[in-house]
Amino acid sequence: MSAQSRFGTDVYAHRLHAAARAAADAGLAGLVITSGYDLRYLVGSQAQTFERLTALVLPADGTPTIVVPRMELASLKESAVPDLDVTVRDWVDGDDPYALVADALGGAPVSVAVTDAMPALHLLPLAGVLGATPVLATDVLRTLRMLKDPAEIDALRKAGAAIDRVHARVPDFLTPGRTEADVAADIAEAIVAEGHSEVAFIIVGSGPHGADPHHECSDRALQAGDIVVVDIGGPYEPGYNSDSTRTYSIGEPDPEVARRYAVLQRAQQAAVAAVRPGVTAEQVDAAARDVLAAEGLAEYFVHRTGHGIGLSVHEEPYIVAGNDLPLQEGMAFSVEPGVYFPGQWGARIEDIVIVTADGSESVNNQPHDLVVVPV
Known part of the structure; x- marks a missing residue:
């Protein structure tokens, strides 16, 4: 050490x-x-x-x-x-x-x-x-x-910036014919190259595998037209974790895919906008869920909106229905709504946010749009 x-x-x-x-x-x-x-x-x-x-x-x-x-x-x-x-x-x-x-x-x-x-x-x-x-x-x-001190917040910012740099490289890895495992290997190398001490997890969910929120990677070959969920993270010294998800389209997406993704993007934005001291964890969860429900997509959002992060990838506070914990300045957690269509495709957008005195700060700043990879 x-x-x-x-x-x-x-x-x-x-x-x-x-x-x-x-x-x-x-x-x-x-x-x-x-x-x-x-x-x-x-x-x-x-x-x-x-x-x-x-x-x-x-x-x-x-x-x-x-x-x-x-x-x-x-x-x-x-x-x-x-x-x-x-x-x-x-x-x-x-x-x-x-x-x-x-x-x-x-x-x-x-x-x-x-x-x-x-x-x-x-x-x-x-x-x-x-x-x-x-x-x-x-x-x-x-x-x-739960209440991160200034040193912890600085570490989370550095971890977030490092994983952003990895996501910026991901489109280069998404070539039709390569397997999810091939892509994951490239991402693992990039995670360490961009400053993390090690890899905590890598999800590369292409096509129907994207509908499984906790899919890791497999020997499935990427295909033109795939929607690919990439959820990655790892510890950045002194041990504070990154965790960020972006969703990619290999080639132009089907119009209905694009429409549903746009709804998800609004849901994630609404949840981030709801974050401030005094708002409860369940109110942030509801902010994302309500946007999806208004478009008939609530049933496809099958997990909580977020989890705390720090030395552990998953820790309190949990951003979930039933958690009436009021948010306080210094709390750090993910905001990651997703939609999953079994046997078809899935999508998730995830940022780590830190509660500030009057709102929130995101440590992840890669674009939230569905990233189109040319074929």
């Missing part, structure tokens, strides 16, 4: 303080965070937990401790841990790491919250040592993770 893989130490110091305060407000003695996105969020560590426990112990009041196998100490060197006020307690096979966790929390019994990524092989012995069943830390950390 390079220095680019984390933010400055002050960012993590602020997050630790905010998380401890949130734990105290929730009436908890603290948080126990094993490897995963929450650990990377709090201290910039990408350490892995296998059968040996690595865990950040964050008391509601007191100095944080990280419990780590001695053989894994090197994994902390490029995290923020060495520069933070965090005690490191290493252990070797034969020691009881769960007792170290309890000690760091002031002894048992104690009420704590744990990350939802904690494996059961650690959760169960930890509960036994603590003398109480932990609760999930999701409710404690969700607001912190």
Whole structure:
């Protein structure tokens, strides 16, 4: 891991303080965070937990401790841990790491919250040592993770610009006779070449495959007249993800395809325009859905309008019917309505937007039109 893989130490110091305060407000003695996105969020560590426990112990009041196998100490060197006020307690096979966790929390019994990524092989012995069943830390950390700080917003902007550059190259890859897998291989190379650290996902859905929202790629050969859905993304250091979808037509589209796509384009624009503080997540979803419903296309929109994004490609907030969460400045999520006609074709338009003080900012700025690739 390079220095680019984390933010400055002050960012993590602020997050630790905010998380401890949130734990105290929730009436908890603290948080126990094993490897995963929450650990990377709090201290910039990408350490892995296998059968040996690595865990950040964050008391509601007191100095944080990280419990780590001695053989894994090197994994902390490029995290923020060495520069933070965090005690490191290493252990070797034969020691009881769960007792170290309890000690760091002031002894048992104690009420704590744990990350939802904690494996059961650690959760169960930890509960036994603590003398109480932990609760999930999701409710404690969700607001912190949802409200992006300036460093995170800058990372999302860079990721968005990088994936825009990839989409600008996609028409060159869409040649009749090439397979979806051929195109995906070119896109994978471009994602890394344009600055991402790796590929998170690639969807190349041509013709009838475009009607499957989660199709990946296949050996189907592209044909003149195909509508092609390309949904791509990946992490951009320090680990913040891009996710953008554009739809392409190999040759001029059928007039009815063009008409329906124009409706989808209006739906996506309406949803983006609805984004501002105080509007609920479900109201943004409805803004897209209502445009499609007015044109008789609502039944072909078969998924939520969006999902939050950050260190994880999919995280809160979810832009979906039934979610009455009011949007706040700093939230970041996708706006991606789609229409899918089984056995025929599909289309989706997706941008990542960030809620601003009076509206939203899109980090994706490639044209939203149906992109016609000459044949």
